Amino acid sequence: MQYLKPLVSFLVLIALIVSLNTQFGTIPPLGKFFDPDAGFWANAEVSLPNSDDFSFDELTGEVSVFFDERRVPHIFADNEYDLYFAQGYVTARDRLFQMEMQTYDAAGRLSENLGERTLSRDMGTRRLGMPYGAEKALEENKKDPEIFASLKAYSDGVNAYISSLSPKDYPVEYKILDFAPEEWTPLKTAQMLKNMTRILAAGSQDDRTSNTAMYFGDEFIEKFFSTKPALNDPIVPPTKEWDFEHIPVQAPDTLFKPASAVELESFQRPEGIGSNNWAISGSKTESGYPILSNDPHLSLTLPSIWYEVQLHAPGLNTYGVSLQGVPGVIIGFNENTAWGTTNTGADVMDWYEIKFRDASKKEYWHDNQWKPTTTRIEEVKVKGQETVVDTVFYTHHGPVTKVESDINEGREPVYHALRWIAHEYSNDLRNFYEFNRAKTYSDFEEAVKYWTAPAQNFVFATNEGDIGVYVSGKFPNKWEYQGRTVSDGTDPLYDWQGWIPTEQNPNIKNPERGFVSSANQESAAPDYPYYLEDDYAPYERGRRINDLLAGMNDITKEDIQEMQMDDYSYHASSILPQLLEWVNRDSLNNDEIEILTAVENWNFYNSSDLRAPGVFRWWWSNLYSGIFNDEYRSTEATLRYPSRDRVIEVMKAEPDFAFFDNIETEKIETREDVVTDTFKETVRELTNFYGEFGDNWNWGIMINNDFDHIAFIPGFGAENVYSSGGSESINATRNSWGPSWRMVVEVGPEVKGYGVYPGGASGNPGSPNYDSMLESWRTGELYELQFLKEPPTEFLYQLRFKGN
Amino acid sequence: MILVLLIAITAFLLNLFLPWWSIALPGVLFGYLFKQRGWPSFGWGFLALFVVWGGQALYTHFVNDGILSSRIADMLGVGSPFIVILVTGVLGGLVSGLATLSGSLLNVKGKE
Numbered sequence: 001m002q003y004l005k006p007l008v009s010f011l012v013l014i015a016l017i018v019s020l021n022t023q024f025g026t027i028p029p030l031g032k033f034f035d036p037d038a039g040f041w042a043n044a045e046v047s048l049p050n051s052d053d054f055s056f057d058e059l060t061g062e063v064s065v066f067f068d069e070r071r072v073p074h075i076f077a078d079n080e081y082d083l084y085f086a087q088g089y090v091t092a093r094d095r096l097f098q099m100e101m102q103t104y105d106a107a108g109r110l111s112e113n114l115g116e117r118t119l120s121r122d123m124g125t126r127r128l129g130m131p132y133g134a135e136k137a138l139e140e141n142k143k144d145p146e147i148f149a150s151l152k153a154y155s156d157g158v159n160a161y162i163s164s165l166s167p168k169d170y171p172v173e174y175k176i177l178d179f180a181p182e183e184w185t186p187l188k189t190a191q192m193l194k195n196m197t198r199i200l201a202a203g204s205q206d207d208r209t210s211n212t213a214m215y216f217g218d219e220f221i222e223k224f225f226s227t228k229p230a231l232n233d234p235i236v237p238p239t240k241e242w243d244f245e246h247i248p249v250q251a252p253d254t255l256f257k258p259a260s261a262v263e264l265e266s267f268q269r270p271e272g273i274g275s276n277n278w279a280i281s282g283s284k285t286e287s288g289y290p291i292l293s294n295d296p297h298l299s300l301t302l303p304s305i306w307y308e309v310q311l312h313a314p315g316l317n318t319y320g321v322s323l324q325g326v327p328g329v330i331i332g333f334n335e336n337t338a339w340g341t342t343n344t345g346a347d348v349m350d351w352y353e354i355k356f357r358d359a360s361k362k363e364y365w366h367d368n369q370w371k372p373t374t375t376r377i378e379e380v381k382v383k384g385q386e387t388v389v390d391t392v393f394y395t396h397h398g399p400v401t402k403v404e405s406d407i408n409e410g411r412e413p414v415y416h417a418l419r420w421i422a423h424e425y426s427n428d429l430r431n432f433y434e435f436n437r438a439k440t441y442s443d444f445e446e447a448v449k450y451w452t453a454p455a456q457n458f459v460f461a462t463n464e465g466d467i468g469v470y471v472s473g474k475f476p477n478k479w480e481y482q483g484r485t486v487s488d489g490t491d492p493l494y495d496w497q498g499w500i501p502t503e504q505n506p507n508i509k510n511p512e513r514g515f516v517s518s519a520n521q522e523s524a525a526p527d528y529p530y531y532l533e534d535d536y537a538p539y540e541r542g543r544r545i546n547d548l549l550a551g552m553n554d555i556t557k558e559d560i561q562e563m564q565m566d567d568y569s570y571h572a573s574s575i576l577p578q579l580l581e582w583v584n585r586d587s588l589n590n591d592e593i594e595i596l597t598a599v600e601n602w603n604f605y606n607s608s609d610l611r612a613p614g615v616f617r618w619w620w621s622n623l624y625s626g627i628f629n630d631e632y633r634s635t636e637a638t639l640r641y642p643s644r645d646r647v648i649e650v651m652k653a654e655p656d657f658a659f660f661d662n663i664e665t666e667k668i669e670t671r672e673d674v675v676t677d678t679f680k681e682t683v684r685e686l687t688n689f690y691g692e693f694g695d696n697w698n699w700g701i702m703i704n705n706d707f708d709h710i711a712f713i714p715g716f717g718a719e720n721v722y723s724s725g726g727s728e729s730i731n732a733t734r735n736s737w738g739p740s741w742r743m744v745v746e747v748g749p750e751v752k753g754y755g756v757y758p759g760g761a762s763g764n765p766g767s768p769n770y771d772s773m774l775e776s777w778r779t780g781e782l783y784e785l786q787f788l789k790e791p792p793t794e795f796l797y798q799l800r801f802k803g804n
Numbered sequence: 805m806i807l808v809l810l811i812a813i814t815a816f817l818l819n820l821f822l823p824w825w826s827i828a829l830p831g832v833l834f835g836y837l838f839k840q841r842g843w844p845s846f847g848w849g850f851l852a853l854f855v856v857w858g859g860q861a862l863y864t865h866f867v868n869d870g871i872l873s874s875r876i877a878d879m880l881g882v883g884s885p886f887i888v889i890l891v892t893g894v895l896g897g898l899v900s901g902l903a904t905l906s907g908s909l910l911n912v913k914g915k916e
Contacts, residue, residue, distance in 0.1 A: 005842075006909035012903045017825045020895065033900065034892045035824035036860035040876060041892070044868035172872070176879075715878025766872030 023178040033175055038168030040175050045767040051797045058085060058156050058786070059803035065090055066795040067787050071761040071769050072753075074310040076791050080146075081153045083313040084327045086801055088157025088184070091307055091324050095763040096162070096181055096305055097171040098710055099324040103188040106195035107131050109378060110544040113179040115383040126378040127392060128199065129399040133422040134190040140425045141190065147429050151186035154327040158184035172765060173711060179383075184325075192325040193429070197422040199298070200273065201454035201473075204349040205535065208640035210246060210258050210485040225484070225534050226640035228526065229649055231574070233543040235469060235518040236455055236506040238525040248530035249497050251479030256488035259414055271738070274537050275342035276564075276730055278517035278545055279459045279467040286554045289748035290461035293560045294331055294340025295739035297732045301710045302717050302771055302792050304759030306330075306741045310788065311436070318436040319787045321741050328432045331741060333753055333787075336439045337462045338745035344455035344471055346532040347478075348421035350496075352397045352489030356415060361393050361400070367492045370653035371396070397489060398588045399424050417489055419496060422473060426452035441509060442583045448472040449502045457518035463747045468509035469516040471523045475500045498692065500530050514771065515549045517542065519730075532660050538645040540570035540728040557754060560744045564730065565780040567606040571728040572616050575648045576604070579619070584676040592683050595693055606726035608700030613726065618686055620644075622678040627651075630663045656685045700724065704735050707758065707774075709765070715764045721758075723778050731780075744782060807838045807845075811852035811900060819856075827853055827896060828903035835907025842905055849904025850897035858893025865889055 020031030033039045049067075061078025063086040068074065073090045077083035092099060104110050107124035110118035125131075142148050162181045174180060213221050275296040282288045298305055306321035311329060320332015331340055357363040363370040376399070378390040393400040397417035427450055434447035444460045448470050451458075455473025460466070476483075476496035486492040506524035508516060519535035549564055580600055588596060595615060602612035624647065632639050650657055651671070661669045669677070690696045700722035709716035725733030732738050743755040758777040762769040776783065786792075814830035831849040840848070865873045865885055873885035882888065 006906060009902065009906040009909050013828060013899070013906050016899060016902060017828060020899070021825065030895060034857070034861075034895050035819070035856050035866065036892060036896075037819050038824060040872065041861055041864045044864045044872040046864060046867040443907050713879055714881070715875040765875050766868060768869065768871060770871075 008605065028176050028178055032178075036385075037448065040172050040766075042168045042330050043172040043175075043764060043766040045762075045769075049797055051799065053162060053800045053802075055802050055804050056085070056160050057804050058160070059801055061803070064791055065799040065801075066788075066792050067799075068792075069796055070308075070773070070783065071796060072308045072310070072786070073761070074786065074788055074792065074795075075312060075603065077313045080313055080316070081149060082208070082677060082759060082801070083311055083753075084150045084153035085157035085160070085318070087309060087311060087322070087327055088154035089161045089801070090799070091309075091322070092158040092161040092184070094761055095303060095324040097173040098338060098763050099158070099184075099188075099192075101173075101193055103191045103325060106134065106191035106198070107179075107188075108378070111380055111382040113177055113373060113383055116385060119380065119382055119388065123382045123388070123390060124679040126380065126390060127399060127401050128198070129392075129394075129418065129420065129423050129634040130191070130194050131378070132185060132193045132376060132399070133197075133420075133424075135429070135757040136425050137193065138187050140427045141186065141429060144427050144430060145753070147427060147433060148186065150327045150433065151189055151429070154189065155184045155186055171763065173713065176713060177711070185369065189325055189327070189429075192323060192496070194422055196323070197454045199454075200343045200420060201346075201348055203345060203535070203631050204347070204351065205640045206351045206486045207258070208638055211635070211637040212639045213485065214257070215637065215639060216631075221415075223650065224646050225640070226481070227646065228522070229539055229643075229645040231543060231645070232522055232539045232564040233546050234522040234525045235471065235542070236508045236524040236528070237513065238527070239512060240506075240508050240524070242504075242527065242529055246504075247477055247498060249477050249479050249501070250493055251482070252488070252491060252493045255352075255485065256491070256494065258486040271634065273299075273343060274520040274541070274727075274732060276517070276519045276541060276545060277340035277342050277457065277459045278515055278549060279338075279340075279461040280549065280555055280560075281467050281514040282465050284514045284549075284553055284555050285746075286556045287746060287748060289463060289746060290465060290467050291560055292333075292338040292340055292459060292461040292467075292554060292745045292747065293564060294342075294459070295564055295732075295742045296331065296341065296343075297738055300705070300707050300733075300736050300738050300740060300758055302707050302759055302765075303710065303763040304740060304757045306757050306759075308755070308757070308761065308785075310786075311766055312788070316437055317787075319785055320743070321755075321757065326429070326432075328429070330432055330435050331743065332436075333745045333747070334436060334438065335751060335752055335789075336464075336747070337444070337460060338747050338751070338753075339435050339438070339444065339458055339460050339545035340743065341456045341458050343520055344457050344473060345525060345536045346455050346471075346473065346475055346482050346523070347535075348453060348455065348473070348476065350419045350487055352395075352417045352419060352487045352494065354395060354397075354400055354415040354417050354489040364395050365759050366396070367490075372401070375386040395489065397495070416486070419487075421453040421455075421474060424452055426450075426474070428452050438462075440464060441468060443471065444468070445503075448505075457520075457523070459516055459518065461747050463749065463751070466510055467516055468507065469518055471505050472502075473505070474502075475505065475530070475532060478531045482531065484534050489803060501542045504530070513550065514606070515546075517543055517545045517549065517658065535643070537570070538643055538728065540574075540645065541730055541732065544568055544570050544730055557744050557746055557752070561754070561780065561782055563743050564739070564744070565724070567724045567726060567729040567731045569606050569613070569726055569728055571620075571644065571726075572602070572613075573604045574645075575620070575651070576602075578652060579623075579675055579679075582672050582675040583679055584672050587676055588680070591693065592680060594682055596679070598693075604698060606724055606729050606731075608698060608703070608722055610699055611693070611695075611697040613699040614702035615686065617702075617726070619679055619682040622682050622685075623675060626662070626674045626681075627659050628680045631659055634663060642778060685791075703733065704737075705733065706736050707771075708736065718771055718774060721774070721778060739777075742777070742782060751787060753787055754782035756782050807834055807840070807848045807904075808852045808855075810834050811904065812856050813847060813909040815853055815900060816856050825899070827856075828899050831900045831903030831905075832907040832910075836911045838908070839911050840908050842908060845908035846901040846905040850901030852859035852897075852904075853900035854897035857896030858889060861889040907913040
């Protein structure tokens with residue numbers, strides 16, 4: 001009996017230790033996690049990092065990495081291998097968790113560490129052919145010795161850092177999610193770039209457009225999707241002459257009608273993805289040299305998607321922002337040139353309805369014969385569960401997805417194959433490799449030939465005085481509107497029949513107007529001989545940029561800095577005066593009149609301290625739903641919604657537009673009715689949501705900017721960042737989307753760069769540096785970027801690497 | 805009090821090099837050697853690691869300006885970083901207290 005008590009006590013002790021060392025669901029192993037020496041407390045930064053020296057067998061020369069007061073690394077190396085090795089090392093040192101998560105996501109491997117909750121995301125990633133595309137890209141990278149060497153060097157650097165870590169040094173997120181970093185490989189870099197393609201070039205509304213044609217007819221398609229708004233202001237201005245031989249392409253006689261209205265997975269790009277860039281010729285600047293500006297709009301997260309870096313080696317000196325996991329600088333400048341980028345909405349993702357011979361799916365009908373499919377086995381490992389195995393069938397179009405939805409119940413299953421640019425062989429990294437070293441405009445023209453996807457509008461400026469914009473990427477040569485609806489998988493005329501030669505892509509150098517710009521709008525005027533897309537961003541931001549630049553002279557960096565923060569709403573200015581005219585004031589009560597007056601006195605700027613921007617936006621959204629949702633709800637399929645700039649034109653031109661009526665009521669509503677009703681609805685909803693009309697209706701609050709942590713860990717982001725902006729403004733901040741990096745570069749004999757991103761170099765939530773630039777970003781401040789020609793004598797601290 | 809100090813110092817040192825559960829070892833050893841009764845043993849063991857873990861957490865909290873502890877408090881939904889510090893102390897204390905209790909119970913013969 002005397003041993004019973006100690007036995008029980010020990011058993012309880014062991015049970016306690018084991019349970020505190022085990023992860024339960026999303027709860028980290030508590031003992032391990034709270035351990036002040038090796039748990040999360042070890043990640044609390046208690047002093048500045050120290051200078052240090054390291055030696056690695058792989059290195060042949062010496063590398064010095066100087067960190068400036070914002071902790072931006074300036075890497076000085078004797079050769080390229082050592083340079084990219086050091087870039088990999090320091091990037092991993094600041095951003096390891098983010099690097100790994102992004103690539104786990106791109107490879108469809110999140111569930112390995114996160115368990116069942118990410119399984120459907122992973123399955124979707126596999127079905128999209130993301131890993132398949134990454135493997136093909138790597139094969140192509142391997143054929144280019146310089147590029148593959150840079151990938152190898154970068155990987156070696158990342159791995160040198162990872163192998164220096166013991167579990168207590170892991171970033172805090174590993175401790176929360178309870179896993180360990182794994183070896184980095186060049187394939188992961190390829191996956192990282194596929195992730196960018198998924199974010200930026202996976203827009204497709206093929207099924208929705210087909211459905212819309214089926215339910216609302218071709219006239220509706222013509223009115224809203226084929227007709228371009230009169231105010232469109234394309235990236236390449238209409239002055240450009242297309243002096244090349246256009247490669248003809250054969251179109252089918254009649255457009256394919258899909259078997260049934262089906263719902264493919266939604267691949268709509270959220271509005272907010274988009275960007276601005278422009279380059280101004282020396283003829284319009286005070287200095288006489290070009291100025292370049294860029295602010296890519298992406299999901300605003302902590303840590304930031306970008307990592308600032310300077311890379312210096314013999315034959316190379318470049319500064320800018322990089323993507324974690326990718327060697328080189330993505331957006332930036334060097335001693336002679338600068339470049340920036342925005343996204344191109346070209347249609348490079350098409351769905352094909354597939355006819356299989358039988359249920360085995362071993363053969364499919366194409367070009368009047370049965371052709372064999374291939375298969376790819378996708379094994380998704382799931383933490384704490386059995387591995388899920390998925391067999392994906394591939395046609396020559398691409399991977400096949402079975403579409404299951406309520407609409408198809410009781411019908412034959414419908415299969416669709418995906419043709420997507422991300423599945424092409426490509427060596428996109430070569431593009432940035434050459435940008436980093438570009439000396440003249442023609443170097444850029446050569447470099448973009450390597451760019452496949454995601455298609456980008458690159459702007460350039462050189463100290464020789466050249467400026468230009470190049471819509472870059474590999475574009476299928478399509479017949480007009482090819483692929484905006486679901487394609488016939490049996491007919492070769494629906495295949496991507498060839499490619500537009502890069503030199504025939506829309507581009508312009510040194511236009512007469514003295515500037516180039518892009519804001520995701522239409523690439524070229526309608527006289528451009530190729531079809532690219534029918535669904536670009538509304539013209540508002542692009543037109544605003546062009547209006548401002550056309551009116552400016554003797555431009556300075558300060559002017560551009562101010563312009564990046566411009567929050568004028570072209571959208572409001574193009575419709576609000578009419579709404580105020582149409583609204584029936586007699587039916588409004590005193591409160592509603594007060595609010596309407598505030599909107600009436602508004603100057604169309606989306607400023608944080610005004611109440612009108614929120615009221616207008618909410619009203620517009622209710623109005624848009626009021627016009628379309630009743631009709632859209634009456635169909636059983638998911639349909640495509642028209643773009644707001646075109647809707648505004650129709651609203652103004654057609655007072656009797658049938659959709660103004662709410663088909664769910666007896667009464668026939670007019671334009672005035674829907675405008676008035678939705679205004680009242682707006683006031684009611686906003687009062688419920690934000691209380692009585694007052695400062696709590698300020699746009700800075702309603703803008704609803706939360707910066708989520710990249711793995712959505714609560715407390716690791718920044719909530720309710722009070723700010724001006726709007727998705728239709730140049731300062732496209734809104735709802736956790738917006739300018740992820742603002743940069744202004746003055747090229748010339750001495751290049752000068754300025755920039756800011758909302759975050760900090762360090763990815764450690766326990767460091768004051770983690771969100772140190774957020775406030776400067778919010779207020780529109782830019783830091784002067786320390787572009788060094790020589791190793792500096794003053795710095796925050798330094799890391800030195802050398803060979804053994 | 806000597807028991808507390810011995811456990812605290814030994815556990816602190818072991819914890820620097822060994823996994824976190826090594827903090828249980830001093831409790832078992834000194835609990836056995838000090839032959840105290842059950843509940844006092846638990847109390848002294850608890851106090852030792854409550855001070856060691858809680859104290860280190862508190863120190864880190866202040867030197868770090870509460871940046872990380874506040875974020876962790878948000879993540880756990882507990883409102884205040886001081887609760888995070890308290891939990892740290894209590895977790896260490898529980899393990900050590902139970903270990904010291906177990907050690908003392910083993911030496912039940914010595915007491916008789």
